[in-house]
Every structure is written in C-alpha cells, then in structure tokens.
C-alpha cells in the first residue's frame with residue numbers, strides 16, 4: 178500500500194512519500210523537487226510538468242496552466258473571468274455553467290474540462306511516483322485550500338479517480354503544514370498549548386490558520402484566506418509596469434501578443450525572485466516582439482511601492498484568522514511563514530508589525546504541504562506505524578440544510594455545522610413528514626466564501642416511504658461532513674413510534690443533536706425524548722428510506738467513465754510517441770556505433786565487400802533518418818534496425834568467438 182502526499186499548487190506540485198526512515202520528496206525526470214502545474218499539448222503528444230513548462234512558449238494556445246484556479250468554478254463568476262483574461266487558452270461556458278477548455282490537438286478541435294486537465298496532472302505525478310517507488314500506487318492524501326467548496330473538493334476526487342488515484346483524505350493545506358510541524362515538536366510552554374499562526378503565500382492564494390499544539394495533539398482553531406492574492410499578483414504588478422514602459426520606450430503593445438505576454442510575465446517572475454535577494458534587478462528580453470530587444474531595470478523600493486496595495490492585503494486574512502481563533506496577539510507563540518510566494522522580504526515585514534514578532538521559517542517553504550499530506554497518509558494507512566498523534570481540523574464555512582417546508586430550524590438560524598465546526602463530524606436531524614420530500618444543503622453565509630462563489634452544495638430527494646398512519650412520522654436524517662470536507666446526507670430512516678402522549682412531538686418540526694462517532698445509532702436518549710416518555714412508546718419501527726442526491730456541478734458515473742476512457746487514449750498516444758522516439762534513437766545510435774566498430778574492433782573480422790555493404794547501408798539509413806525517416810512509425814524504425822542487425826550480427830559473432838578463444842588460450846597458458 179502506498180503512502181503518498183501530493184501538493185497540487187497553482188504553480189508547483191510536490192510529491193512526498195513516507196518511508197521507514199521518514200518523509201522523502203521525490204525527484205522528477207529532471208531531478209527537480211517541484212513539478213510545474215502545466216499540461217501542454219504538442220504536435221503529437223502531451224507534455225506535463227517540467228516538459229509542459231518547456232513546451233509552453235512553443236504552444237501558448239494549447240498549454241494549460243493554473244487549472245487549480247478553474248476547478249469546480251462557474252464560467253460566469255467575475256473572478257473566473259478575470260483569471261481567464263490572463264490565460265492564453267480558449268474557453269467557453271459548459272452546459273452546466275462550468276468551464277470548457279478548447280484547443281487544437283492531433284488535427285482535431287478538442288474540448289476538456291478543468292477536471293480532465295487536473296487528472297492529467299495527477300496521472301503525471303502518479304507516474305513519477307511509481308517510477309521512483311518501482312510499484313503501482315493508488316492511495317494518497319492530497320492537499321486542498323481550506324476555502325474549497327464541496328463542488329471543488331468533489332472535482333478533485335473526480336480528477337483523482339480519472340487518474341487512477343484513491344485519495345484517503347483531501348487535507349487542508351495549513352492542517353497538513355501543522356501536522357508536519359507538530360508531530361516533530363518537542364518544546365511546549367509550561368502551561369497551556371503552543372499557539373502557532375501558519376501563513377502560506379502561494380502563487381495565487383494566501384492561506385492562514387491558527388493552530389494550538391499540545392504533546393500528541395493539534396487543534397486547528399481557525400482558517401482564513403485571500404483566494405486571489407499570491408505571488409502571481411506581484412508578477413502582474415511588474416508586468417503592467419514594464420508593459421507600459423515598453424509601450425512608451427519601444428512602441429510595442431505586449432498585450433496584443435500571447436507569446437510576448439507569456440515571455441514578459443515569465444521574466445517579471447524571475448525579476449521578482451531576484452529582488453527578494455537583491456536591492457535592484459535588471460530585465461532583458463531578446464526579441465520580445467517585432468524583433469525588438471527590450472531592457473528594463475527596477476529597485477526593490479520601487480517594486481514595494483508598486484505592490485503596496487497587495488502587501489496591505491496580506492494582513493487581512495491574518496487578522497481574520499486571529500479574530501476567529503479567539504486569541505489575542507499576546508497568546509501567539511510563533512508565526513510560521515511558508516509558501517514560496519512568501520519569499521518577498523516585505524511580506525515578513527508586514528507580519529512582524531502585525532504579530533509583533535518576526536515570523537520564523539523553520540519549515541521547508543515549498544515542501545511542507547506535501548510532507549504533511551504524506552504523514553497523514555501514513556497515519557491513515559493500516560500497515561504503517563506512526564506515532565499516536567491527533568489532528569483536529571475545523572471547517573471554515575457554515576453549512577445549512579433546508580427542506581421544501583422551509584429552513585430546517587435546528588441549531589441556530591438553520592445552520593447545522595457552524596463555521597469552525599470540527600470535522601469529520603456527524604449530526605442527526607429529525608423531521609416530521611408523511612410523504613416524499615426534498616432537502617437542500619448549502620453554505621449559509623455567502624460572505625464566508627471567496628467572492629462570487631456559489632453557496633450551492635447539493636439537493637436530496639428523500640423517499641418515497643410508507644407511513645402507517647396519517648399523522649406525520651418522525652424521519653431521522655444522518656448528515657456527515659466527511660474527512661474530505663464534503664457534506665452529505667448519509668442515511669434517512671423512518672421511525673414509527675406510536676406515542677400515547679402527543680406532546681412528545683413538539684411544535685418545532687425538527688430538532689438535531691450532535692452525535693459522537695460510534696454512538697450515532699443510540700436512540701435511547703436521542704431527540705430530547707426523556708426516559709419517562711420512552712417508556713410510554715408502544716412500538717418503534719425503523720425503516721431505511723431511499724435518498725437520491727443531486728450534487729451541484731458534479732460528474733455522473735457515465736461522464737466519469739468517458740473521461741477515464743479519453744485519458745487512457747491520450748496516455749496511449751503519449752506512450753506510442755515516446756516508444757517511437759526511443760526506437761528512432763536506438764536506430765540512430767546503432768548506426769554510429771556500428772560504423773565505429775567497423776573501423777575498430779570489427780575491422781579484421783569482416784571482408785572488404787561486407788564492410789562496403791554495411792557502410793553504404795549505414796550511410797543510407799543515416800540520410801534517411803534526417804530526411805524521409807525523420808517522422809516514421811515505431812514499426813518502420815524497428816524493422817530498419819532489425820535489417821541492419823542481420824548484416825552486422827555475423828561479424829559480431831565472429832569477433833566474439835575470437836575473443837572467447839583468446840581468453841581460453843590465455844587461461845590455458847597461465
């Protein structure tokens with residue numbers, strides 16, 4: 178069983194695996210620890226990760242990056258539109274209001290959903306992992322932003338399924354970071370827990386969590402975020418600055434060229450990184466557009482001024498998280514800064530003045546999410562032994578349920594899971610109905626969500642069921658906010674209790690109570706019915722009721738298997754192209770190797786006419802490879818190689834026989 182953690186970044190993905198000795202971050206084919214979150218469609222094959230990034234400028238319109246921004250989102254959302262304007266590929270609105278990505282590949286117009294693109298990325302990471310571990314993998318833990326809605330979380334689960342992965346948990350990024358921090362922590366205050374603020378500034382978002390640590394236990398007190406603030410926004414500030422400058426200076430409009438925009442944006446990102454270590458930095462791009470070389474220069478002070486509005490915004494989620502944790506600044510022991518976007522020195526300055534202490538960087542800023550996820554995967558694995566450690570996470574959005582008779586007035590204001598509720602968590606609802614009915618799950622407070630994101634989760638049809646009398650029967654509904662942070666009705670049952678005392682069915686038509694894990698079915702003291710009332714029940718009959726769930730923005734089984742089929746086809750195409758390349762390379766290498774041997778080791782083992790025949794054949798093959806044979810099938814290359822071998826093999830056999838004889842003679846003489 179595999180024990181793998183994936184951090185799917187908006188820019189970089191990291192793979193960590195748990196081994197007996199500890200957690201390792203895996204290297205990819207280029208020996209890098211970070212995998213660009215890029216899927217690029219070339220002429221004949223897809224390039225993903227490092228190869229995808231390399232292929233981006235050559236295929237700007239068919240290179241998909243930042244898919245995490247689009248996952249589970251609606252095309253018409255203003256923030257989605259803002260993102261799409263900056264991305265060079267073509268998109269449209271899908272029939273369900275989702276996003277469709279259009280591109281040209283293999284001489285056809287192809288359409289993919291963001292889920293399919295994410296699946297390609299995950300399949301690539303899976304492949305790297307399998308190559309490293311030399312075994313098949315499926316089980317994993319994947320990090321997700323705390324601000325992801327049920328639709329986005331389900332989208333991740335769908336993508337994982339298409340890629341052949343089985344996430345045992347989708348884990349909040351900051352919770353994973355906290356786990357990796359807490360499990361190794363040995364020093365604690367003499368009294369009370371150690372309260373730590375984690376600030377993760379990524380490529381497109383900023384997440385903050387306040388976590389309290391005690392030996393063997395961590396509890397997330399609050400999550401806050403700005404889903405539209407990250408490293409790329411700082412790149413954009415530089416981009417706009419230089420685009421304006423180049424318009425004046427060189428009379429070029431970078432915005433009008435997708436390729437020039439990609440190149441300038443990439444250069445601005447590099448410039449930003451240089452400014453993290455140096456007080457000033459130059460920008461040089463050759464032949465940016467219209468055959469013009471451009472030059473620029475900026476000082477760190479100037480950059481910080483240009484970015485001052487962004488820097489201000491970093492403190493907002495920090496304040497929110499602190500407020501929601503119920504702690505004051507004095508109660509915070511440490512601020513841990515992670516995410517590569519946080520390497521801008523001005524960010525640390527802002528946090529220092531906000532928390533009145535300098536943030537620490539004890540964690541590996543780019544790997545801590547993946548490492549924490551791998552640890553969690555190990556903890557959830559039945560075969561892996563990890564030290565006892567309890568992780569208590571909380572959910573950042575309030576979740577409500579309504580039925581077709583209006584809001585379900587359970588706890589407060591119809592909210593079943595208030596913001597900050599610990600999860601996984603199971604709760605019971607009681608309704609009184611005598612016929613089929615509908616319920617709806619939704620986020621109670623639009624303001625808690627990222628701006629413009631839909632509050633919809635899913636709707637449920639409960640029933641039909643048969644009641645034994647005309648009066649409304651008691652329906653017990655079990656609701657679960659699961660380990661992934663997805664809420665759902667897991668069961669509904671009809672409880673037919675003919676009660677003497679009608680007052681037990683009180684005027685409020687619903688009630689709910691918390692149910693701890695393990696005693697979900699304990700009916701004896703459920704529903705506020707006192708022991709006295711219970712004794713007066715004549716009979717209790719329970720009957721499971723069928724639930725049909727209609728999830729908002731989800732994929733059907735049929736759509737999922739279609740997507741799996743498509744992914745398989747694409748993967749086979751990639752494999753075919755790779756194998757063809759290998760065969761072509763093998764043929765080319767054989768030509769050079771044989772020519773060399775013919776001049777050296779094989780020289781005295783071939784007749785002149787043999788040498789002539791082989792040489793001219795090698796020559797022909799070489800010319801063919803650069804000409805007609807540049808783009809042939811695997812079969813043709815293999816056949817050519819086999820034909821050459823037929824000519825060269827007899828000579829090789831003679832040579833080998835002679836060599837063996839020489840060795841035997843030497844052994845005899847010794």
Ligand code: ATP
Nearest residue numbers: 186187188189379380381382408453516517518520
């Ligand atoms: P997200 O968490 O938003 O999904 P991610 O996890 O891919 O994205 P990270 O890898 O943590 O993001 O950070 C990427 C960002 O960090 C990029 O914007 C990159 O330019 C920026 N970055 C990397 N190194 C530096 C540096 N030395 N100085 C400033 N910024 C940097």
Ligand code: K
Nearest residue numbers: 184186189190
């Ligand atoms: K990352």
Ligand code: MG
Nearest residue numbers: 186187379516
């Ligand atoms: Mg990240």
